Amino acid sequence: xxxxxxxxxxxxxxxxxxxxxxxxxxxxxxxxxxxxxxxxxxxxxxxxxxxxxxxxxxxxxxxxxxxxxxxxxxxxxxxxxxxxxxxxxxxxxxxxxxxxxxxxxxxxxxxxxxxxxxxxxxxxxxxxxxxxxxxxxxxxxxxxxxxxxxxxxxxxxxxxxxxxxxxxxxxxxxxxxxxxxxxxxxxxxxxxxxxxxxxxxxxxxxxxxxxxxxxx
Ligand code: GRF
Numbered sequence: 001x002x003x004x005x006x007x008x009x010x011x012x013x014x015x016x017x018x019x020x021x022x023x024x025x026x027x028x029x030x031x032x033x034x035x036x037x038x039x040x041x042x043x044x045x046x047x048x049x050x051x052x053x054x055x056x057x058x059x060x061x062x063x064x065x066x067x068x069x070x071x072x073x074x075x076x077x078x079x080x081x082x083x084x085x086x087x088x089x090x091x092x093x094x095x096x097x098x099x100x101x102x103x104x105x106x107x108x109x110x111x112x113x114x115x116x117x118x119x120x121x122x123x124x125x126x127x128x129x130x131x132x133x134x135x136x137x138x139x140x141x142x143x144x145x146x147x148x149x150x151x152x153x154x155x156x157x158x159x160x161x162x163x164x165x166x167x168x169x170x171x172x173x174x175x176x177x178x179x180x181x182x183x184x185x186x187x188x189x190x191x192x193x194x195x196x197x198x199x200x201x202x203x204x205x206x207x208x209x210x211x212x213x214x215x216x
Pocket of ligand 1: 087108174
């Protein structure tokens with residue numbers, strides 16, 4: 001039984017998707033804890049109501065990034081994580097923290113990396129006029145929003161899209177690919193081959209969002 005520790009900063013809809021899939025699909029794992037970077041993160045209540053241990057390490061209590069990350073690692077380690085899952089965790093992590101969980105920390109980013117690392121990805125995608133946007137699950141390395149790609153979901157940018165509508169379309173696909181990636185990890189099906197991630201037995205490491213049911 002593997003321990004999953006999920007780090008959040010906000011509403012935690014990706015966390016919820018992982019919690020639900022873990023139970024529904026009877027993964028060889030449990031969500032041991034959900035840890036937030038702020039005590040008012042709405043996702044904490046969601047996790048608690050699912051009977052999951054919760055904790056918060058308030059980033060505002062720490063002047064230095066190093067001290068925050070050390071406190072965060074102390075809390076995370078209490079739950080003996082096999083995998084640390086960043087799900088809308090809005091803090092840039094130090095190299096020391098990233099290296100502590102090297103090869104066992106995943107992140108989801110709302111763009112088709114390496115396009116649009118950083119913030120405001122949907123707005124930037126609209127401004128750039130791309131026809132395809134999406135989300136990426138990747139192993140975390142010290143470089144922000146970089147690292148070996150586990151799975152990507154592509155969605156079309158449709159006429160009349162604004163940031164909100166595009167974000168909702170991307171988020172729906174995040175809720176599919178993130179549980180899938182974490183499941184592969186806990187089933188020990190992921191292997192790193194240089195910059196590439198291989199899934200064994202092989203499964204598509206991409207998905208295209210079907211928008212046929214979406215209101216125009
Ligand atoms: C998601 O779009 C995620 O990709 C990004 O922040 C958002 C978090 O949403 N990093 P939620 O907290 O999982 O609902």
